Amino acid sequence: MKIHLLLIFLVFFSAVKAQEADPITRMIEIAKIEKRAHEKLHRAERTSALTSASQNFNVNYYRCEWEVTPTVQFISGKVTSHYQTTAAGSSIAFDLANNLTVSSVTQRNVAIPFTQGNNTLTINFPVAFGTGVKDSVTVVYAGQPTGADGYFTVSTHGSAAAAKPVLWTLSEPFGSREWWPCKNGLDDKADSIDVYITHPSAYKGVANGIQVSQTNIAGSKTVTHWKHRYPIASYLVSLAVADYTVLNNSVMVGADNIAMQTFCYADGLANFTNGANIAMDAISLFSAQFGTYPFKNEKYGHVQFDGGGGMEHQTNSFMTSMDQGLISHELGHQWFGDKVTCASWEDIWLNEGFATHLQYMYSEYKQPQNTTSNRTAVVNFITSAPDGSVRVDNVNDINRIFDNRLSYYKGSYLLYMLRWILSDNVFKTAINNYLNDPALAYGYATTANLKSHLEAASGRNLTYFFDQWYTGQGYPSYQVQWYPVGNKVQIKLSQTTSHPSVSFFRLPVPLLFRNTVTNEQKLVTLNHTFSGQMFSEELGFVPNTVIFDPSVWLVTRNNTITKESGPLPVTFVSFQAECAGNGVTLKWETSEETGADRFEIQKSADAANWENIGTVKAVGDSKVLNKYEFTHPAPGAQRSYYRLLEVDVDGTKQYTRIIASSCIVLGAESQPDCLHVTIKPNPVKNRLIFDADNPGSGNLQAAIFTVSGAQPSAGLKNILVRAKNDIDISSLPSGLYLLVLSTDDQKPVQTVRFLKE
Structure with missing residues (x-):
């Protein structure tokens, strides 16, 4: 996307910020440019639909023949669209602005009737067509694209005394129709394009892909042919004409030699030369992380323009200037935005x-x-x-x-x-x-x-x-209360949120405990599943300070850290579930209690919706180990989740961590037992190895399914489960699967997900 206000952060926080003489001034300038650009775009679009192209055909190929000069706000065009119908009908419609006048539409050199209006070109065929028909139409048009919206711009570069003309396009998000007939939405990419630019010979014409030829013709004009053989969204098709200087480079990425081509003004040569080197370095990094540059068979390049930032035109990013942040941002778009494009502006x-x-x-x-x-x-x-x-x-x-x-x-x-x-x-x-x-x-x-x-x-x-x-909206603010107990630390982690759309943000929260005297430190990650959650962590030393999220992984604000002067109200040593008789016995221990009144036992089927199932009176005030237990007599056949709510005499509350129990009925005696299944390692390569602790008297069978419920192989069912199991899954394609354990009568009793690499 074109970047204006974004450069505020690119410039200010980039490590090359020293190259900017006054980054604060630069930020203000860019913010103003962004605001003006958006206001223009909004004015241009708010009166009409963003796309009105019909959905009864898919474009396979565009042949675009354009004649322009960088001193005149005008375009003459001939666009041939090859397509395949997806539904029967007698007309198709392209997006095209009303101020561009179509002089003819032909199909195989035969004139076809058409109408223009509401920024739509509708082509009416004399004979109806069916589904799956491949054909093409050629549209000849001309006109003055609206210059105020920034989609098709004629301008100048250089000093006022020696200003030189430049023409460029920038179509994101809705502007393609402002200068050429196409499908303007996010639902159809042409498989490939050819672009023929007729322009004065004193200038160079640039488009997507690789340059095929430059042919001089009468009238001191040149036709420059570019071809691009990758699928492309209409808003990523680009055109520029100016007195460009051309830089050619290449970079090796593995066994691939990727071409780099830069078009810049003469006075931008040093800046763009340095920028091309940065881009080649970044291509190597991104290719190692996300796969080789996605258009490696053609090139990556930059084109200088005066749009106030950058735009990720496919294979050909338009750049106002070259700094590290902008270069890496636009290059990153070649993977994210160009290779894979958001299917809706909702997902920008x-x-x-x-x-x-x-x-x-x-x-x-x-x-x-x-x-x-x-x-x-x-x-x-x-x-x-x-x-x-x-x-x-x-x-x-x-x-x-x-x-x-x-x-x-x-x-x-x-x-x-x-x-x-x-x-x-x-x-x-x-x-x-x-x-x-x-x-x-x-x-x-x-x-x-x-x-x-x-x-x-x-x-x-x-x-x-x-x-x-x-x-959801907003972010969490954390309240950390902590108290060292020897080499351990007690932690109470609470949370408030900035917006009512989210009542709780579930995140693993990192805390760095340090002793600044001995330089000992330990990073503790707390799996925060509810506000007021209590934790006890073994550190191996006595801390005197805590740093919240030291590497800044989380979106948070206004966090507080409080070292308590005494122990937290209740210190939990353990909390566990055991299957016993016809129920589940919950056992917990506390090492210290201050003002504790009671423990409320809560149960859930989904770890989200909770009900109280009992209460146990607390000792109250104690500095010795206290043991408690509670038996839930009828847990049901499904996995159950449990937690404790500790309530003080003054009404203060805190929750324990959540634990799960899988007490199930096995065998003829129908006695409830706990089934524990452990897959190691997970993800799995060619052999699925798992342990099954089956204390019941009945047999278990295993089967493997896809997450959609299909069975990928007949040989992966009715497998007798033992304490230790080893199943060959080398024939399975990579993906997510379910290991389902069942009783002899095919009643499922346990399901475990695993990832096949």
Whole structure:
């Protein structure tokens, strides 16, 4: 996406900020440019639909023949669209602005009737067509594209005394129709394009892909032919004409020699030469993380323009100038935005959040000493307002789509938090699977598609995360209370939220405990599942200070850390569930109690909705070990979850951690027992190895299913379960599977997910 306000952070927090003489002034200038640009775009679009192209055909190929001169706001064009129908009918419609006049539409050199209106070109065929018909139409048109909206711009560069003309296009999000007939939405990529630019010979014409030829013709004109043989969204098609200087480079990525081609003004030569070197270095890093540059058979390049930032045109990023942050951001878009494009502007974070994240990945790779300060600054910006979701709730509002705080920075930080939750290795696996999914690669994707790949690679259900962080608004503020007890520490972790859309943010919370005298330290990660949760951690030393989230993985603000002067009200030593007789016995121990009144026992079937099932009186005030237990006589056949709510005499409350119990009925005697299944390792390669602790008298059988319930192989069912099990799964493709254990009568008693690598 074009970046204006985004450069505030690119410039200010980039490690190359010393190159900016006055970064604060630069930030103000860029903010003004962004505001003006969005106002223009909003004025241009708010009176009409964003796309009116018909949905009864898919474009396979565009042949675009354009004649322009960089001194005149005018375009003459001839666009031939090859397509295949997806539904029967007698007409198709393209997006095209009303101020561009169509002079003819032909099919195989035969004129076809058409109508123009409401920014739509409707082509009416004399004979109806069926589904699956392949054909083409040629549209000849001309006119003056609206210059005020910034989609098709004629301008100048250089000093006022020696100003030189330049023409450039920038179509994101809805502007393609303002200068050429196409499908303007996010539902159809042409498989390939050819672009023929007729322009004055004193200038160079640039478009996507690789240059095939330059042919001089009469009238001191040149036809420059570019071809691009990868699927491309209409808003990524680009055109520029100016007196460019050309730089040619290449970079080896593994066995691939990737061409780099830069078009810049003569006075920008030094800046763009240095920038090309940065881009080649970044291509190597991103290729190692996310697969080789996705358009390796053609090139990557830059084109200088005066749009106030950058735009990730496919293979050909348009750049106002070259600084590290902007270079890495636009390059990152070649994977996220170009190879895989958001399927709706609602999901623009799949483009902008990822590109921003890659921008910071490169910064952290090159200037690791700035990592903490840069992350802190970004989090402070995200939390500078209490509301706002990453999901765009109004796709007709361009300012909302390209909201820097939400679509760019909060979106990028969802990825930081997912890396923290899942680990970098699992995250990398998931994202590579997402980029290379045949249904998504060189096509369109939704947040649901990304979520599915993250869940498959991790074996986790991440619905809660996306409900809270993608759909929900705001952020958490943490209250940490801690008290050292010898080499251990008691912790009470509470949370408030900035917006009512989310009552609790579930995250693993890192705390760094330190002794500043002995220099001992230990990072403790607390799996925070409810506010007021108590923890007891073994440190091996006595801490005197605590640092919250030292590496800044989380989006938080206004956190407080309090060292208590005495023990926390109740210190839990243990809490566990045991199967006994016809029920579940819960056992817990406390090592210290202050003002404790009672323990309320709570049960849940889903670890979300809770009911009280009993109460046990607390000792009250004690500094010795106290043991408690409670038996739940009828837990049911399904897995149950339990927690304790400790209530003090003054009404203060705290919860324990949540524990799960799988007490089930096995065998003819129908006695409840606990079944424990452990898969090691998980993810699994070619052999599924698991232990099954089956205390019942009946036999168990195992079967393997896909997550959709299908059985991938007849040989992977009716497997007798033993204490130790080893199953050959080398024939299974990579993905997420279910190991289902059943009784002899096929009654499922335990299901465990595993990931096949």
